[in-house]
Amino acid sequence: MIVCASVNAVVYIERNFWDVREQDTTREKKSVVGELGSGMSVSDRKKKQIIEAAIAEFQEKGYAGTSMDRISERAQVSKRTVYNHFESKEVLFHEINQFLVDQVNSALEIPYDNTKPIREMLMELGWAEGALLINPCFMNLARMVMSETIRDPALAADMESRMTLQSDFEAVLRRATEEGRLSVDDPAVAAKQFLGLIKSRGFFPNLYAARVPDRAEIDKIIAESVDMFMAKYSKEPTRAG
Amino acid sequence: MIVCASVNAVVYIERNFWDVREQDTTREKKSVVGELGSGMSVSDRKKKQIIEAAIAEFQEKGYAGTSMDRISERAQVSKRTVYNHFESKEVLFHEINQFLVDQVNSALEIPYDNTKPIREMLMELGWAEGALLINPCFMNLARMVMSETIRDPALAADMESRMTLQSDFEAVLRRATEEGRLSVDDPAVAAKQFLGLIKSRGFFPNLYAARVPDRAEIDKIIAESVDMFMAKYSKEPTRAG
DNA sequence: ATCATTAAACTGCACGGTGTAGTTTACTTC
DNA sequence: GAAGTAAACTACACCGTGCAGTTTAATGAT
Structure with a gap:
């Protein structure tokens, strides 16, 4: 408590x-x-x-x-x-x-449900990260930690690895590819790209602007990230309108 | 001097x-x-x-x-x-x-050469940002500025706007679309995505790890970003191998 | 060319004032 | 008597200033 x-x-x-x-x-x-x-x-x-x-x-x-x-x-x-x-x-x-x-760590869980359409699954995956971004507690923590660790590379690396969802994303992408639902050649790169698309617009700008984005804002970012991700990695290229 | x-x-x-x-x-x-x-x-x-x-x-x-x-x-x-x-x-x-x-500002210039293949043009565009990322002076400056401005949102916003290439990228993407070389519906979003793909992998991780990436590393990131960008925004969807 | 003059800049050091981590002490409460 | 409280205290680091004395470089006279 x-x-x-x-x-x-x-x-x-x-x-x-x-x-x-x-x-x-x-x-x-x-x-x-x-x-x-x-x-x-x-x-x-x-x-x-x-x-x-x-x-x-x-x-x-x-x-x-x-x-x-x-x-x-x-x-x-x-x-x-x-x-x-x-x-x-x-x-x-x-x-x-x-x-x-x-x-943070104990509360995180990455969804994977291969019965859902791939777009929906990716949206949920994106929201695993997005949920953090709209949480004022998390954003405050992130600001505190990152402002103090920027001069302590070792600690920064530790924090980064403990707060990132990278490896979980990788696992999901790999599995989806094995099941023929995506066509991801390099899951590590693809995971970084997906998370990067979201964080570069939903996390870092807000971190430095000291604000917390709302659901709609993050939903738009995630949706657009999913669009781009699917354009590159979906089995049959879908152009989302 | x-x-x-x-x-x-x-x-x-x-x-x-x-x-x-x-x-x-x-x-x-x-x-x-x-x-x-x-x-x-x-x-x-x-x-x-x-x-x-x-x-x-x-x-x-x-x-x-x-x-x-x-x-x-x-x-x-x-x-x-x-x-x-x-x-x-x-x-x-x-x-x-x-x-x-x-x-920084006085040295920046964004290339636009519509005689070159679109992929090559995007690579050069990406390298306008990439050139900064492999410059130790820039990375040190960025670390200094960002570590001090994270608690001063107004100053952070000012610095961000002065150090980002966002608007120049937008202009290039808009022009390329007008000329029928790309199919970008929202240049602002597309520019953010492109820069985000690069910065989330080439800038922020290195900022906090206190290291400077080398050319090959950045080149790979830019190439993969261009791939993804083209999958979404090129006129005829090209799947790069 | 050599020497004196002069103003501006630099030095070294001490000092006032302030803020802060951490400690001590004398007192209170449960 | 165990834990908390308030307030004073130590030790130190730091910003910024004042000042007496010294260096520098340029000027001008001899």
């Missing part, structure tokens, strides 16, 4: 945190304050407050721009308590990153 | 600084030290040293990680002299950014 504190709101997440497909905005969302009393030790409660505050601060100001004083203030906790839970600023930052990235 | 100080080397540039197509690695490269005596006042010389040092430091450590003390030390100049030339750290940073970005 953890929260994603975005700039404007604190959204509650329980299990399938990142899986937007299961998120229901009408579902009850206990406020952070409302949750506080139940079944948590004081220590755990404080720790949770610290984590929430730290996520918010790091995402808003970045690592260097965030001070431990402000975190403790925002968490309504004394600075010493922060240090009782996390031995240093760096440890706090890395534990949070670790945790959030793990959340 | 200015230099691009990369992490490992200081490369001399005279006019067509960014235009890798004209760069000749065998051409004489005066060392910075060798150049020092000739025709520059002491003041100009010192200023140049400061700029070189600042570029290197900012690119290696980022804005926050760079101290004016280290810049002065690296430039072999007193700290006071740095402040005589640049009134603050921020001014120094922005003047450098401004200058480098202007260099």
Whole structure:
């Protein structure tokens, strides 16, 4: 049980945190304050407050721009308590990153349903990525991680590999080709192209513009990416109108 | 006359600084030290040293990680002299950014030659972008700028618009369609797709991995992008082997 | 050609002010 | 008494300034 504190709101997440497909905005969302009393030790409660505050601060100001004083203030906790839970600023930052990235990983699943038309299947495949792009929590995390790892190539590579869907896409494309539904000679290249078409328009521009695209926007991008992908890799070339 | 100080080397540039197509690695490269005596006042010389040092430091450590003390030390100049030339750290940073970005802009030109086969023309078009990607100076600049602007959306948008080839690509695609050489319904989307195919594989991964790709690597990416682009947008669908 | 003069730029160092990571201490609450 | 709190404190790094003294280069006089 953890929260994603975005700039404007604190959204509650329980299990399938990142899986937007299961998120229901009408579902009850206990406020952070409302949750506080139940079944948590004081220590755990404080720790949770610290984590929430730290996520918010790091995402808003970045690592260097965030001070431990402000975190403790925002968490309504004394600075010493922060240090009782996390031995240093760096440890706090890395534990949070670790945790959030793990959340992303555990929630991801790539669909493959060979009974559906190939176009529809590709759309769903594209939406596995697209679901992340319209999730404010994910975009905030991505901005935080990527702004801090751009000067740390090793860490950047690690994060990249853990947050990308590359290998899963490859597997699906390979299988679809084996089943004669696509004609992909190099699944690695094709997967990069497909993801690249989506990310270059739906991810990076928004990452730097600090905005979150809406469903319609991403749907258009995915549809156009599928069109292009199919023009190149479908069994019999279809020109989509 | 200015230099691009990369992490490992200081490369001399005279006019067509960014235009890798004209760069000749065998051409004489005066060392910075060798150049020092000739025709520059002491003041100009010192200023140049400061700029070189600042570029290197900012690119290696980022804005926050760079101290004016280290810049002065690296430039072999007193700290006071740095402040005589640049009134603050921020001014120094922005003047450098401004200058480098202007260099990029002035060197860019998008080819359009309708006597060449369409595939060849697209390859050249792709290489207009590719030339930047294999240029260490450009990649270092991009890393510096993007790492600092990710928390400043307005500046990021400005930089993006000034460093992207989007509109030029659009114009070329529109013209090629008018001349019946391509069948592009939406030039804006098509330009984004084409550039996206290239950048998502040749730019962003390398930006974060802190590496510079070589010609062969980029050539493969561009060729595969052209293949895909043509599968969707060429007059008569060609399946490239 | 050689020497003095002069202005501008550079040096080196110390210093004020600020921000921040992390620690200590004395006090409170459960 | 275990954990939290508030506030002061240490140690340090950094930006930017002031200043006394030195270098540089150009000018002009001898």
